[in-house]
Amino acid sequence: MNREWFQLDMELPSGSSPPFARVPGAPGTLEMENPFEKKSDEEILQAEYLKLKQEQQYYEITAIAQKKAIEDLTVKFEELKILKENPPKQTAKRRNLYATIQKHKADIEAFHLLNYESQRAVKILNDSCNRLDRDFKKYRERTKELEGDFEQLKNQFYEEVTQEQDELEEKDNMIEGLVDSNEMLAQKIKDKETFIEKLQEKLTTLS
Incomplete structure (x- = not known):
């Protein structure tokens, strides 16, 4: 599973956070702001933009991970179906084990x-x-x-x-x-x- 996350992380654009790390702006993430710090409208809009961008990135990463997991499970399911329909011939080792x-x-x-x-x-x-x-x-x-x-x-x-x-x-x-x-x-x-x-x-x- 870690290897799959690592491969997924390698496919992400440079500077993107890994999916297993806590992404700022993700649901449940709290960001502390200094109430005494004055921000301009441009800074506020920029912060909101970055926050929305981070949330978009988080959900994109989650969607990619889910898609990858579904694909892996589908492949394994097909392999098991093929193995069930066409069992391999018994070797001497398998016969001894049996x-x-x-x-x-x-x-x-x-x-x-x-x-x-x-x-x-x-x-x-x-x-x-x-x-x-x-x-x-x-x-x-x-x-x-x-x-x-x-x-x-x-x-x-x-x-x-x-x-x-x-x-x-x-x-x-x-x-x-x-x-x-x-x-x-x-x-x-x-x-x-x-x-x-x-x-x-x-x-x-x-x-």
């Missing part, structure tokens, strides 16, 4: 397939992990339920064993009481038998 491109495309497709399979495997593993996590949560909940049932059964068994022990102790006490009563009865019977024997002896003596 083969390399095809190989890279195949590698990329294989990589995409591998990536897809990897993502699918990761999803399957993730689903399996989630399922195992759910099963483990159910297992922990069931374990807590079983532990609660075991504690309840243990307490119930302890209460039943304690109750049976109390009943056995009561029975033992009753048996001990019965044994003591039997011993007392046996002693009383023995005493009565002794008393009867003595009475029989007395009766025998009296008769």
Whole structure:
């Protein structure tokens, strides 16, 4: 682009400003004037003339640049049309480049397939992990339920064993009481038998 501007500048008349430089008097250009400087009508008209001349030069340069750019784009467009309609024959270098491109495309497709399979495997593993996590949560909940049932059964068994022990102790006490009563009865019977024997002896003596 700079080269085109340089060529364009070389074609301009001597003393003309380059198109890429700010041209005095162009739109948006401010020129400061000394308010205390007195100018004659001729000087004012000369200044206006120069200003109009500079603006004319600016627009001429812009028009030339636009025309040149349009011509360049038109030439490139025509070249591309011709190249599209009549593609050049493939050389060995182009064939190798095409083969390399095809190989890279195949590698990329294989990589995409591998990536897809990897993502699918990761999803399957993730689903399996989630399922195992759910099963483990159910297992922990069931374990807590079983532990609660075991504690309840243990307490119930302890209460039943304690109750049976109390009943056995009561029975033992009753048996001990019965044994003591039997011993007392046996002693009383023995005493009565002794008393009867003595009475029989007395009766025998009296008769």
